[in-house]
Amino acid sequence: MPELAYVNGTITPIEEARVPIDDRGYQFGDAVYEYIASYTGRLFAIEEHLDRLENSLRALAYPPIPREEVRDAIMSIFQKAGIEQAGIYLQISRGVAPRNHAYSRQLQPQIIITVRQLPEIPQAHVTQGIHAITVPDIRWGRCDIKTVQLLPNTLAKQQAIEAGAQDAIFISPDGIVREATSANLFIRSGDHLLTHPLTPNILPGITRAVLIGICQELGIDVREQFFDRDALLAADEVFLTGTVTEVLSVCRVDDRVIADGQPGARAKKLRGMFEARAGKHP
Missing domain, CATH: 3.20.10.10 (D-amino Acid Aminotransferase, subunit A, domain 2)
Structure with missing residues (x-):
């Protein structure tokens, strides 16, 4: 099954995915993430991961992102990849802007997701x-x-x-x-x-x-x-x-x-x- 990437609503093979050079996650580490595992085709503890994600977003004063939007994005790429035992990496950055330590409150968060085979513990x-x-x-x-x-x-x-x-x-x-x-x-x-x-x-x-x-x-x-x-x-x-x-x-x-x-x-x-x-x- 294919390993896929989701970048702000667009799903592609991972090797074709691109993110902007001015993404604050890349330049400042201004991003939060979650890593969700699936077993036998079912995402484990997804709601608990979304709870923690929301806590991280609030702690860094990110603008509100509807939970359903994030869940739907995860489910869409997960279902399209069709990997039963998958590792889903979700990253949300504050947004894209020319490099500056200070940031505008009007930035649009960037949502990036990848789906790969979940690593097996030796x-x-x-x-x-x-x-x-x-x-x-x-x-x-x-x-x-x-x-x-x-x-x-x-x-x-x-x-x-x-x-x-x-x-x-x-x-x-x-x-x-x-x-x-x-x-x-x-x-x-x-x-x-x-x-x-x-x-x-x-x-x-x-x-x-x-x-x-x-x-x-x-x-x-x-x-x-x-x-x-x-x-x-x-x-x-x-x-x-x-x-x-x-x-x-x-x-x-x-x-x-x-x-x-x-x-x-x-x-x-x-x-x-x-x-x-x-x-x-x-």
Whole structure:
């Protein structure tokens, strides 16, 4: 099936899509985005993604964009692409104008969408877990807004890859564990799970919220509280959650093996529950 792009209402093959050189998303990182997964031909948690998108648009004082317009654009390109397990990238920039830090309130937001095959998590990462490194958190102060300003994330991810790891975990200046480069983070300590509270310092992850809901249904104690690197390294389990990540165990952090070095039973169970909730398998 074709991989397609949508640019302000026009759908083309991705390689033929063009955006203006003066788009503020390109020149200033003045854009927000969402990434939505589909499983067996069904978009997962689309309304939750649209809720977060609207929060991001409001936080940056973008002009109102009708929710139905965005949903219809997503559905039109998704249906035309016909990719059952797809990754839908949606980006909305403030608009197009000659380069200037200040902007006109009259700018027309630009809507760009791409549909590609959803990346598969390597099976070895699922069965054996991954290795992550810790890095100082140098991101801006509003990580709760899902903007395209991801340079610190990409640099941290590249640092991890070059160190032979698969991801990086951000640590605040005062030693608090925050999240990974594109995923939220949980640890298991005894019978309960810990994850960073929702503050401007982390993204309010959709998968994070789904997983907390599953835990509540199962009677698993989840505590949204701060914890430090020592607690991370001493955890019985560490795992990441995200749209592409789903639920993925971290079995080594820096040079420290987590517990017995294998994906834990809690993460395995939650991954299975998430896959069922998302309808990943027919």
